[in-house]
Every structure is written in C-alpha cells, then in structure tokens.
Amino acid sequence: MLFASYGFILFIGLLFIVYYSIPKKYQWQLLLGASYLFYYFSGPENLLYISFTTLSTYAAAVKISDMHRVQSQYLASHGDGMSREEKKAYKASVKSGQRRWLLACLILNFGVLAITKYSNFAIANINWALGALGSGTRVSFLQLALPMGISFYTFKTMSYIIDVYRGKYPAERNPFKLALFTSFFPQLVQGPISRFDNLSRTLFEQHSFDSRNVSRGLQRILWGFFKKVVLADRMLVAVNTIIRNPDTYQGAFVFIGMLFYAYQLYADFTGGIDITIGTAEVLGIKVEENFKRPYFSKSTAEYWRRWHITMGTWFKDYLFYPLSVSGPMLKFSKYSRQKLGDGLGKRLPVYVSTIIVWFTTGLWHGASWNFIVWGLLNGAVIIISMECQPLYDWFHGRFNVKDSFWFRLFQVVRTILLMSAIRMFDCYRDVPLTFRMLGTMFTRFDAGELSLEALLGLGLGLPDYAVLLLGLMALVSVSLAQRSGSVRDKLAGKPFVVRYAAYYVLIVSILVFGAYGIGYDASQFIYNQF
C-alpha cells in the first residue's frame, strides 16, 4: 500500500476511529493487527520474512537477556566467594554464550537481507568476472522479490538485539510487542529506524484522544502529502526526462537535473517522513525526527548529521564505534601510529573505519555499484574535509569571514552542490555513465541551452514550474521559520481564521495541484526500495 493512495487514507481513517473507540489496553494489539494488514497489502508472502525476523530476534534476545539475569543472580549469591579472576572467567563464559546467540541472530537476519537484496547483484558480478576470464559459464539469477522495507525493519531489530546484548535494556518478553516494534506500519515504508527503548515508550502506552496531538499529526500528514504529491511527484517528470535520455541531455541539463533531483528527493523523503511521524502522532505515538533542515548544512559531515539522522546514528553506533574499538582495528591503529606517527597514524584507522561505514551505507541504499560508489564518494569527501582542516584553520585565522552571512551562504551552497552531484549516482543507470554525465557539466556546459522552450521540453509546463517555484519558497520559508521553533506551535498561537486559512490552502493545494490520478504515474517513495 502506497502512502500517497486513497487506500492509505481510508486505512488510517478507519484505524483512527477504531483505535480511539476500543478500550485503551487493546490499542497496541490493534496496531499490530493493522501493521500486519498493511504489510499483507504489500504482498502476503512478505509476512513470512517479517515474522521470521521477529521470532528469531525475539528468541535470541530473550536468551541473551536470561543469561544477563542468571549472571546477575549467580554473582549476587556466589560473588562474595569468588575471586576476581573467577568472576572475570565466569563473565567471559556468559559473554561468549551471549555472543553466540547474537552472532546467530545477526547472521540469520542479515543473511535474509543479503539473499533477498544482494544475491542477484553478487551473481551479476560473478557472471561479469566469469566473462572477463573467458568462461562461458553463467550463474542463473534468483527470482526473489524484495520484501517491502526489509532494510528498515532488519536494522531496527538488529539494533534491538545488539542493545540487549550490551545490556542497555532487558529483552521484551511479549513476542507480540516485539512484533509491533518490528512492523509498526508508518515506519515500514521508509523509516525512521527507531530504537526499541525510544519507540517502545510510547508504542505500548495507552493513549487517550488528545485533540492537540491529533491536530498536530494531521497538520504534519498534510504537509507531507503536499511535499510528496504536489512537489516531488511533479518534479519526477523532469528528472526522469533528463536521466533517461543521457544522449540528449548533457552539460547544463545535467546540472539542472542534479538540482531538480535534489529538490525531488528532499520533498519525497522528508514528505514521507512527515506522513510517518504525523500518522504516529495522530495515534499518540512519538517517532523521532529523521531530518533537521539538511540543506542548511555547511559541511558534508554536518549534512549527514541532519539528513536521514536515524540511519546515520545507526551506522555510527552499531558499525563505526564497534569497528573502531575492535581488536583488529586497535592492532592496526597501533601499527599505523608506529609507522606514520601520531598525526596521520592516528587518523588513518578512523579513515579506514569511515570508508568501511560508507561502503556499507552505500550498499544498504541499493544493490548496485552506483550506490557503493555513492557511499565511497561521501566517505572520501568527509576524509578530504578532515585532512583539509588545517588549511581551513589557516584560512579562518587569516580571513575573518567565518561568521559572515555570505561565507555561510557559500558553505551551504557548496554543500548542496557537492551532495547533489554525488547523488547523481542514484540516477543514472551505471557508474561510468554517471561519471561521463557529471563530466559533461564541465566540458559541455552551455547555459544558453536552457531556453524556456528546452525547459518546457522536459515534460513540465509553465504552470508546473510556477507550482514548483512557489513550493520551493514554501519549503525554504518553513525551514527558516523552524530555526526559531516549531512552525505548528507558532501556527497554534494564531487566531482561528489564520489557522483555518493555512489548513485550507494546504488541503486545496494538495487536491488541486497534486500530481496524482490518471495522467500521472503513481510513484512510490524513493526510499521504499531501500
């Protein structure tokens, strides 16, 4: 079921009525049923995958948690009579048992993700290698459908099992509650990748009808629909025209396509998250933010702290840090410092971890070399920035421009352009073509090509461009207003007529200017595929 569909609107409408009509103690069970129903609509076979992930994670987490409990009880009753070494040996044996359960769970679930998402990518590479070696043998591709949202729910549950292993919180004893955490439907499509301790606080609570929550949730949903249906889906037409015709659209058009795609992706992804958070809010559930005005970032590193925040923190907490303090990496760090000194020798292990994390991030986004290169380029930009830090420090010591508006604007524009350029690897069909097209921005750039006639040839009419321009102004205005606090809070303080006018304009804009219905292709959210 697509978010931007009549079915979804009907679904949440009915759920809302039933949710606040039944006894509160049954609300979370209803949500579980609704989530599985939602998932069922995406393909009944997908229920098997999500159920497998839930059950395997549940069993492993309970086992690990039991070991924690047994260890605590044992040490409480026998600890006084044990030497420090005995305690250490006992803890190590418990840890080893827990690690086995953890590894089994991780291997099983990442294995399912790998098989469903990456096996054909691997086979394509194997076939390419066989061809390069002159072999006529080819491996057949697997006919496996990618279960909707598998990357999101796998990451959610694996963060849960790792947290339980780390003793951050005990395992959830009710398998159905874990099933709800895994399958909570607003998050299934494109995240955010919530942590169990954060989400479970409100997910299993009893919620009374609160008109303020409901109203705020609806506002957020409307804003999300506006971004998705009016802006992103409209921009999609022009973006597709450019990227699907690389022989026709080069140079200045690649540049325009790059900016258009930056606009489209932002409106699409943040719009989807708005719908997710708004839907949860209507049901009284708090889901964390996934964006914090990313296009106002002044550097790549800052950008990644503000864009798809929950993915970034997941990789930081569950890959970057463990990798950085892992045995092999500590050994490498020691070796590196001995050979290269305290400067580069200290930074090199961090860079290696960074590259591994960004390689994995790229792979998480999609099973193709495009995404891997995209990830590696992001990592490279961050490393280059870190290496250039002394240069920046020198520059800022010499020129006092750091706090000037124009310099900050330059930084923001530079970050947008850099991120947008790297993101073109999402768009074109392969890596060489992407490099070639990016190259034409420098070798074949002719601003004169961007005539009105040519822009209209991208599939959008003048009224469409007007809508997109007004939409852009609305996005920027809202982002600027957000810097001094929640726009919804500000709106709530206005007279009724002003609030009503704001809602009305938003509703009418979606209904009238939305790129939906016959004549428009219903497009999935871009992040659905991840």
Added chain:
Amino acid sequence: MARKRILTALITIALTASSLYILERLLMPKYVSAIVEGSLVEEYYSEDKNHDVIFIGDCEVYESFSPITLWEHYGITSYIRGSAQQLIWQSYYLLEETLKYEKPEVVVFNVLAMKYDQPQKETYNRMTLDGMRMSLSKLKAIRASMMEDEKFVEYIFPLLRYHSRWSVLTAEDFRYMFRKDKLFHNGYYMRVDVRPVQTVPKGRKLADYRFGERAYYYLDRMVELCKENDIELVLIKAPSLYPYWYDEWEVQMEEYAAKHGLLYINFLELIDEVGIDFSKDTYDAGLHLNVTGAEKMSIYFGKILRDTYRLKDRRDDPELSRLWQQKAEFYYAMKESQYRELEEYGYLKSLGARPPESTAAD
C-alpha cells in the same frame, strides 16, 4: 462555549465543503463546445419526464432519431438517453435510473453496444457517468464500467479526477460552472452538415464473432427489467455504415429477439425503405446520420411504433402541445442557426447552440 465551538466547527465544515464543491464545478469539463456529447446524460434531468418512448444506447441512437419529428408526425413523446460509446451495462443502469422518474410504453435499445464485453475507454466512461445524478444506479454503473486504472472514489468526487485541469481552465469553465445552455432536443444531437459516403470500409476478420457473456447478461437484465415494468423492449440496429455490423452478429441478434419475443429491426437492411441517401443524410461519411437522415428515420420508425404498440397521438393534449411547441421552436431555431453557420463559415462553428461570436471569444 461548547455551543460556540460546535457552531464554529459546523460553519467551518460547511464553508470547506461548499468551496470544494465550487472548485469541483469549476474544474469539471463543461462539454458545451467542441465535444458536447458529454452533456447528453445530464440534460435529461432538466427536462419534463413524461415520455412514451425512451431510447437508450450509443451515438447511433442520439444521431438517428429526432423526438421532435416523432412528435410532429405521430404525437409520440420520446427522449433519447444516449451517450458516446454507451456500453450495455451503462444503458442498463441508465434505463434503471430513468424508470425511477417515469414509465414509458416502449424502450428502444441500439444493439451495437453488444460488441463490447469490457470497459473500453475512461473518456467515454466519464462522458456517460459524470452526467448521471447520484443514485444507486449510478454507483452500480460506475462499478461495472471502471477500467483497471480508474478509481471509484474519483467518480464520487470528480475533483480528484479533474484537479489537473486547473492549468487549462478557460472562460467557458467559469461561465458554465452552475448552468449550461440547452444543447440537445430531448437527447437528439443535431447536425445539419453533410459529408457524403465515399467508400465503406470492410469489416476486418474477427477471431470470435460471438457476443460476450457480459453483454448478454446485461441484455437479459434489460429484458427482465422491461418485463417487470410492463414495458415493450425494441431492439434496433441503426443504419450506420461503420463500425461494421457483421452477419454473424446479425444472426445472434435475430435469434435472441426471436427467443425472447422481441421486435428487432436492423435499419441497415431498410435503407431504401427509409429513404436514406448516404450522399446527403450523413455528416461524417456514414458513421452518423445528420438531421435529414434522423428525420427520415423518425418518420419511418414512428409509424412502426404507433402501429405496433398503439401509441396514442398526444397532440390533442394542450399542455403537452404547448411544451412540445417550445421544443420545436428551439429545434428549428438551432437548425436555422446551424445552416447559417454552415453557410457563413463552411463548418459548424458553435453547432448552432449559441451565437458563433460567443464561441469565438472563448
């Protein structure tokens, strides 16, 4: 305080709903120039509903019979509930709906629609269904007619379908938001222009000549509906030269009519008797009849209706006479206007429905 809040909420809801309705009216296609056929179904509701004969079917009925001629020659009151490419399930539900307003003596159905067993095109669906008033019949007609990519809710709230017209609105859309000029003559779409038949395309071979099960299902229901309401059902095939009417189809219709005791007339076999001259009586080379052709057909068919079903001559009813006199005046005024346009421009600029100047300003 609570009362004030409730009142505010009600006013807000009313304002929102009414403004969305206005928006919907603005954005819906008006079908008052160029493609006027989309207004056919809707116009019925503003007419009197006291007819001896109801015609249902596709363009072959609304172009082949003139109710004014039927009235003038036989005193028969009739209405054509036709629409472009009207599919048989749409004909059935339009008839079902019509019977809620009136009970005619005779229903005439043009059988060309039997060739379609599945929905064909959203555009034609819309031209038939959008004009229907909300009723159970309409809802059932929508369900039966929808193409795969169509959404039920978009028929209930047409704003959801036509929202993208905001960028192509014209003065016409504003002018005809809530009212339309009368365009038809009891469902008859007048055309006075002539485009003679040059050649008649041969029908291409079909893999299967049998009418579909779905088409028969609705024809059976139509027969049943007429029986239940004590109405005579007449099946006809209008004298259009194409779409090609195959002999195999003819046999099936003859057999069906015989089996159910219905009168079936294939006017393609009566072209000489009716007096149709395809060098003069068609405006699009044999696909549809023009006004002279429709008048000839009405004179011929009116006699059959009168003699077979003993339909009374109602011209002695003063009230009806007055009403039909007005209709006739409109009919002849439009006819004259169309001939004038034809003479002036060489083609029908406004179809005679409005002065050409107003169209030119659109």
